[in-house]
Amino acid sequence: MNAFWGEKMGIIRTDRWLKEDFDNPLTICEKLMPYFRRQSAREIYRELVSFGMYQPSRTTRNNHMRMLEQQSWGKVEEIFSKYKSKWNGPDIPIFLFPIAQTGGFFSREEKGKGGVSFPDKLFLFISNFDYPKEIEALFVHEYHHVCRMRQLEKKIEDYTLLDSLIIEGLAEYTVFKNCGKDFLATWCNMYSKEELSKFWNRYIKDELGIKKNDRGHDELLYGSRRIPKLLGYAIGFDIVKNYYKKHPFSMKETFITPSAIYIEDLKTNYI
Numbered sequence: 001m002n003a004f005w006g007e008k009m010g011i012i013r014t015d016r017w018l019k020e021d022f023d024n025p026l027t028i029c030e031k032l033m034p035y036f037r038r039q040s041a042r043e044i045y046r047e048l049v050s051f052g053m054y055q056p057s058r059t060t061r062n063n064h065m066r067m068l069e070q071q072s073w074g075k076v077e078e079i080f081s082k083y084k085s086k087w088n089g090p091d092i093p094i095f096l097f098p099i100a101q102t103g104g105f106f107s108r109e110e111k112g113k114g115g116v117s118f119p120d121k122l123f124l125f126i127s128n129f130d131y132p133k134e135i136e137a138l139f140v141h142e143y144h145h146v147c148r149m150r151q152l153e154k155k156i157e158d159y160t161l162l163d164s165l166i167i168e169g170l171a172e173y174t175v176f177k178n179c180g181k182d183f184l185a186t187w188c189n190m191y192s193k194e195e196l197s198k199f200w201n202r203y204i205k206d207e208l209g210i211k212k213n214d215r216g217h218d219e220l221l222y223g224s225r226r227i228p229k230l231l232g233y234a235i236g237f238d239i240v241k242n243y244y245k246k247h248p249f250s251m252k253e254t255f256i257t258p259s260a261i262y263i264e265d266l267k268t269n270y271i
Contacts, residue, residue: 014096015096022061063098133183190230
């Protein structure tokens with residue numbers, strides 16, 4: 001998990017990669033291959049695009065230039081240093097790229113930013129640094145994922161729907177605690193309490209054990225034609241928020257507490 005064959009950690013200077021190969025993202029993704037085992041540059045690019053990575057266009061080039069003007073790489077480095085120290089977090093490579101013109105399906109696309117995290121690396125996709133606290137909130141969410149995944153030491157393919165609900169809920173609750181309610185993702189307040197209760201009973205509670213690679217997992221987490229948009233995210237946040245009211249917990253506990261603990265109070269009904 002920690003071995004990168006001598007590769008650097010911290011903020012990787014993808015600004016230099018973009019300067020040379022902005023119009024050739026597959027060439028950029030060739031540089032990412034040491035960080036992805038057994039994946040081609042094309043496979044890596046396809047995966048990252050699904051989470052919001054840019055495709056060459058006039059708009060995304062303008063985003064890139066704006067990021068350079070605002071010294072975004074140095075500012076992300078400062079945010080990383082802050083939370084790495086605050087949480088005693090892992091030193092991992094962090095990659096910063098322009099976001100796609102239309103965004104991916106991730107939760108913050110409407111604000112022009114997105115990201116994806118792995119146990120051993122993190123990607124952020126942004127358009128500018130006009131609102132630094134928004135970028136900090138995005139980083140907090142993604143870096144919390146990394147910290148929890150590292151502590152749980154569970155294979156990604158073994159994650160259940162419950163694991164996914166809780167990891168998303170904890171990450172966004174950490175945004176609330178560190179950045180404030182104004183910087184929560186829109187899905188945190190997308191549904192009423194009554195709607196969440198109804199959706200929990202109709203869609204979620206009997207499917208908590210399905211694995212990440214099962215088809216139904218992503219439908220329930222992200223939404224689909226039949227499932228409300230970002231339902232898993234919304235329910236995960238509400239579960240964590242309700243748990244915290246009854247059982248205040250430390251930041252350290254958010255990295256190590258098993259997912260099942262957070263639903264012990266739910267019994268058979270969503271509260």
